[in-house]
Amino acid sequence: MDMFLYLDNDTFLHRLDPRTKMLVMLASFVVALMFYSLPTLLGLTLVIVLYGMAGKTLGNLKRIRFILLMIALFSVVLWSLTYGGPTKILGPISTEGILYGIVIGMKFDIMIISGMIFLSSTKVEEISLGLVKLRLPYRGAFAFATAIRMVPMIVATSFTIAQAQKSRGLDLDSGNLLERAKKYVPLLIPTIISVIRGTNVFAMALESKGFGYSEDRTNYLQISIKKGDYAILFLALIVITVSTYFKFVVI
Amino acid sequence: MSENIIELKNLSFRYKDQKEGKALSDVNLTIDKGEFVLVMGPSGAGKSTMAKCLNGLVPRFNRGEYEGETIVNGNIAKDTNVSTMAKEIGLVFQDFESQLFSTNTKLEIAFGPENFQVPRDEIHKRILEMFELVDLKGMENRQPSTLSGGEKQRLAIGSVLSTYPKIVCMDEPTTDLDPLGKIGIFNIASKLHADEDFTLIIIEHETEESLNADRLILMQEGKILRDGKPRDVLREIEVMDNLGIMSLQIPKYFKEKFGVEKADLPLTPEEGVEQFTALGCAFDEQQYKQLLDADAKREESYGEELIHVEGLEHVYSNGNKALNGMDFSVRDGEFVAILGHNGSGKTTMVKHFNGLLTPTAGKVTVKGFDTTSTSIFEIGKHVGYVFQNPDHQIFSDTVYEEIAFSPKIRGCSEEEIDIRVKEALASVGMSGFEEEDPFSMTKGQRQRIAVASVLSARPEVIILDEPTTGLDYKEQKQMMDLVKKLNQQGHTIIMITHTMWVVSEYAHKVAVIKDGKMMMYGKTRDVFSKDEELAKSFLKTPHIVNMSNRLGQTILSVDELKRCTKEG
The missing domain is CATH 3.40.50.300 (P-loop containing nucleotide triphosphate hydrolases)
Incomplete structure (x- = not known):
């Protein structure tokens, strides 16, 4: 089972410099966090999805559609029950509450989708190289990239472990919330142990390949800001500036 | 220089x-x-x-x-x-x-x-x-x-x-x-x-x-x-x-059987054949027939069919077809080894036997229950599965709790749990370790604890996925003697392995899988007599088997060959 997020295609999006893609992600976060208007967020979603389509990354979004849906649902239920508002529909539920729930859910989903597109179209090496070019020390950038890479490994391990425990009779699907939480202990401990054992070898292998030999290193991978990058960077900057202007000056 | x-x-x-x-x-x-x-x-x-x-x-x-x-x-x-x-x-x-x-x-x-x-x-x-x-x-x-x-x-x-x-x-x-x-x-x-x-x-x-x-x-x-x-x-x-490391089989045989001087001991199957002929030895046909008779008698002694597989196919969600039409059956009391390279579909196949996977096409029944309509919890009472890496299942602070997990979850009483834990620990030869911390044990011991924790559910069938990987020879032998003992006590054993000497010395039957298909299946002696066919699945018989094949009969261990040699 393939647990890795990066999709190895050769598209416009993949060829963009990682720094450009980071700025685009930042721009989407800025807009998503600043505005509460449904049309704006819908517009933003459309732009992001089109942007993702350019990199053929939507397949990955399918994989997390359940999570996206759950976040949206959870937000709608939570806010419609707690928001209050004048136009009551049933009990504490109001139109305003439902709308607010939708808006908040969308904000989260937009950020997740945007991050997902970034990770689907950018190699971890590119991310760390991009961060280095942004003056982050190499060790820090490498640690960050490693953290991203660890997630799918941990998921894959926990998958095997879940099978092993199910074979012993562990039934994860019944019982109330507390009982079910307790049932995850047999999964959690072996996962943690396996990850710790794995990282130990990982650290030794790193050092044995000369990691940290000197402050400078060559980069086999090359990144550079090209024409397309300038265009996208320019657009992203405009979006950030204009939306900040509207948020703090106009409104 | x-x-x-x-x-x-x-x-x-x-x-x-x-x-x-x-x-x-x-x-x-x-x-x-x-x-x-x-x-x-x-x-x-x-x-x-x-x-x-x-x-x-x-x-x-x-x-x-x-x-x-x-x-x-x-x-x-x-x-x-x-x-x-x-x-x-x-x-x-x-x-x-x-x-x-x-x-x-x-x-x-x-x-x-x-x-x-x-x-x-x-x-x-x-x-x-x-x-x-x-x-x-x-x-x-x-x-x-x-x-x-x-x-x-x-x-x-x-x-x-x-x-x-x-x-x-x-x-x-x-x-x-x-x-x-x-x-x-x-x-x-x-x-x-x-x-x-x-x-x-x-x-x-x-x-x-x-x-x-x-x-x-x-x-x-x-x-x-x-x-x-x-x-x-x-x-x-x-x-x-x-x-406690494995000695070569060929020199071991010549030393123990004939007391050949150290300097003259042959090492490879080729050298073995040469020396065997030079010493004027031959196979003792009567002894060899006894071996064959024992094989046949064992074959007849198996009980009812426990696992039945018909036209099994499995396609993973990413479109990979791991199994391509497989027929198979396991009877009560058998000891089957499953061989094949990584990605051949061995693990996919055995995961169907306890319901972890269900067939895309075809049918798998365990004790008459169709695995598609029976829960893994239910099948788990009959089929236990020991995963390759013991660290993927151990989570308790003490050995006792670890082994008690399965009976506890199946609703056994305190006394019953206690009996089963004791029994399982005794079976794996680790009585007295109840209060030990499994994480501080050696890999061989952890592997035994993993087996015990499956035994405590008292399954009729035990599936072991590469039980000897990562163990040294002595630990491998201990592990396999344990598995053999369990088989003699009545458990049916299905074991995935890469270790050929383990198969030849312990398994009754062998199934060779390649690219999702069953290439060879039969009594160990029959399958291991076909060196060339095994090579097509990238498998090599142990030296002693190879040497005897070259001499025209199939012998599975040093002891067997010692028995079947007629000195010249």
Whole structure:
């Protein structure tokens, strides 16, 4: 089972410099966090999805559609029950509450989708190289990239472990919330142990390949800001500036 | 003219958290430039510790009391950074999953040279060279996670060789690999050995592959026990038997049967056949017939059909077709070994037997229950599954709780649980360990605890996925004697394995799987008589079986051959 997020295609999006893609992600976060208007967020979603389509990354979004849906649902239920508002529909539920729930859910989903597109179209090496070019020390950038890479490994391990425990009779699907939480202990401990054992070898292998030999290193991978990058960077900057202007000056 | 490239002087080491003894005690060793050295020994003999001393991981990464000196190509290892030592010596580990960390195979190989600021053009040249050397051409842009185990390990070797070290040390590189993967590693080893300046050190369990090395070192309890030419060391059957590593079967047979002098002991099946004929020996047909009769009688003694598989196909959600129409059946009391290379579909198949997977097409029934309509909880009462890595299932603080987990979850009473835990522990020979912490045990012990924790559910069928992987010979033998005992007590055994001697000495029946299809199936003796057909599935019979096949009959163990020999 393939647990890795990066999709190895050769598209416009993949060829963009990682720094450009980071700025685009930042721009989407800025807009998503600043505005509460449904049309704006819908517009933003459309732009992001089109942007993702350019990199053929939507397949990955399918994989997390359940999570996206759950976040949206959870937000709608939570806010419609707690928001209050004048136009009551049933009990504490109001139109305003439902709308607010939708808006908040969308904000989260937009950020997740945007991050997902970034990770689907950018190699971890590119991310760390991009961060280095942004003056982050190499060790820090490498640690960050490693953290991203660890997630799918941990998921894959926990998958095997879940099978092993199910074979012993562990039934994860019944019982109330507390009982079910307790049932995850047999999964959690072996996962943690396996990850710790794995990282130990990982650290030794790193050092044995000369990691940290000197402050400078060559980069086999090359990144550079090209024409397309300038265009996208320019657009992203405009979006950030204009939306900040509207948020703090106009409104 | 030879020159020392590695020198260990009075080297001792004790890990910080080591309770007793020393990992290495007063080791003196010199290795010449260009030598190919094999190191063998039981678990805990200090082999890995010695390897880690060479590039300074001991004591710089694993801390402890360090005495003496390790000099590698003029560098004092303990006073040099591990990353600096990486220029001199490359280290390859057993766990190939954790050694690889790049997005594609090229970047994996580039990682080392990048650290040493090798110019980009030069890195590109080296990448091409490495793909050639480790036989991964055509996989230049693959993600490491999509490679097979053997390919991953070869990539790991390439990623170490790309910094052009003059020495490479591999710590059990083939332990987790299937037979095909092992062959790949040994091929690389012989290519490297062809370079006269290149020094190669390999820590291994496989005795049968050791004849190609220049030198064989046996270690025990942190000391060097024997050091010499493989042909000489391998003839010391008693030393190896006492040490707990597998002695070669051919010299063992000739020594025990005829008391052949050490210097004249044959080592390979070819040499064995020659000596057998020279001694004027022949098969004792009557004894051999008894073996065949015993096989046939056992075949008749099996009970009702427990697992029935018909036209089984399985397609994974990513579209991979792992099983392609399989028919199979297991009867009560059988001991079946399932062989096949990684990715052949073995594990996919057996996961159907306890309901972890359900067929895409075809049908699997367990004791008459269709697995598609029966829950895994229900099937689990009849079929227990011991996973390959015991660490994937152990989670409790004490052995008792670990083993009690299964009966507890199935609603047994306190007394019943107590009875079952005691019984399971006794079965695996670990009574008295109830209050121990499973995490502080050796891998062999943890494997036993994992078996016990499956036994406590009292299943009729026990599936074991590579129960001997990562264990040394002595532990393997203990494990297999345990499995044999369980079989004799009435449990039906289905075991996935790569270890051929285990199959020949223990399994009643063998199924060989390749590309999702059953290639061969039958009594062990029948399947193992077909050396050529097995080779098509990248399988090699153990030496003793191979020798007897050459002589015209199929014998499964040294003891059997001793019985069936008519002296000339």
